[in-house]
Amino acid sequence: MNYIKAFAPATVANVSCGFDIFGFAIEEPGDVVEIWRRDEPGIIIKDIFGDEGRLPRNPEKNAVTGVMIHLLKHLGITNFGCEVALHKNMPLGSGMGSSAASAVAGVVAMNELLDCPLARTELLPFAMEGERIASGSAHADNVGPALLGGFVIIRSYSPLDVFSIPVPKDLYCTLVHPDIEINTKDARYILRDEVSLKNTISQMGNVAGLVAGLMKEDYDLISRSMVDVIIEPVRSILIPEFNKVKQAALDHGALGCSISGSGPSMFALSRGIENAKKVGEVMKRTFSEAGIESSTHVSLINQGGPLIMEKN
Template sequence: MEGVRIFCPATIANISCGFDVLGVALDSVGDEMTLRKTDTPGIRITKIIGQEIPLETEQNVAGVAALALLGECDFSGGIEIEIEKKIKPGSGIGSSAASAAGAAFGLNLLLGNPFNRHQLVRFAMQGEKLASGVAHADNVAPALLGGFTLVRSYDPLDVIKLNTPEQLYATIIHPQIEVKTADSRKILKTGISLKDGIRQWGNVGGLIAGLYTEDYDLISRSLEDHIVEPIRSMLIPGYDDLKGAAVKAGALGVGISGSGPSVFALSKGSAKAREVADAFRSAYSVVGVPFEIHVSKINQEGIKVLEQW
């Protein structure tokens, strides 16, 4: 194989109660990347469409992820990468993760798949470290594996793909403001009370149980965040109105996607997800901030090959 073009999905991280450990991949929005072999040794990013981000390999999350993987392979040739960014940086739906995971996946494919998808997570995490200062996996894991994922442990890294109920859909509203992950981490508390911890652990367990039993009511009851949401929601204009409107429209639950400013809602069925989109639209039209809305089925596959040659 000399080249490949891939779809790299947007993702929702945290899923309310699972800060830094839970994530899910989306199907209707994502980046496209093209990787091809070249005779010039090393990794070069030759084109970026859609956003102004660095072309320099060491300053680009895709370049850093690719270099991390290449460092463990015996390959003397080179790779050129083109990125079509359809996920805006700072949107809260895994822009950096899509690029980092896509680079690791595409390079691995061109080298004959020396690593499986689970093993690629740790390379993609290096891109996240460049973007946010922390090598977290809650976005890159679902981007690579698809569906819902749980990072059980970071040391050693242990990522588990979870069950995804067939009728689960996501609705995402992206206010057109930027919230950088590194900045949103700075405002978080460094400690929590035992009481809050117990409530959060119960919700994480309940959510995972609900995913496996496909109990939508249990999923709904578990989509609560008593630790991060109260702080980060202050960075999102109109957050409380958005949440109230979506719940009233029948969403199972509402939360902040990643570090924000995007807000997600999970619903049972595509019709209800579209009703939630209408509720989001009505609630946010009076805020005075431009926005985009996506309705998506859960992406069970993760990164997809669009073309190869």
């Protein structure tokens, strides 16, 4: 093959109480990566669309091509050459897994172009390197679901242990992105290094309850468990009108509402698409009343992850 076009979806990380261990993919938006073989060795970034010139054009410093370089080194391939185009279809610093989508689309496209020497699950450490390039931290709660699809749990980082769990078929996500930006590094910097035993116990109970609620299709348990007593109280101060938007979502039927990733996007989970749409409308309206424009996406949890859109 000489050409590959791949898509990887946006994701919601943390999922309220599951900081750095929970994440799920949604159906759209997502990033698209194109790769063309070339005769000369080396990776060249041909174009980046939608980033307003903000992303690095140095292949080693860009998440999409950095993962390709790591993959080629791992496979011992030294004479491979290609040109890469990245289509950014979500804002930078959005809390929607923007860098993860780029990294996953890149590593999946490269693996496909090389006739799939690695299984999908084996690509995860390379995708995580894309997160390290982009934010300085190789976390897996965005790249995991972007790569594997579904609702993903990172049980351990050392050794890496990632798996997915079933979710209710009528569970919908409403993802609202206000037109502001939060740097992931800044959002991690403000977090405390230590938490109280009381809060730790409460958080552990909610984590267990959310997993059980999802697997048992117990919507009431899901709702009771979507409480974050550690991360949300700190990060929410970075999002204007957070408390009003969250309360509006809950008042209009959302099971729960919290920060998507490091923000500023917010997500809500609802039972049924009509509820999810209604929640999206009221969240958007609440932001608008404060003079903040926003975009809304309503989606089932994406079980498939990345897609190969075209190849020849």
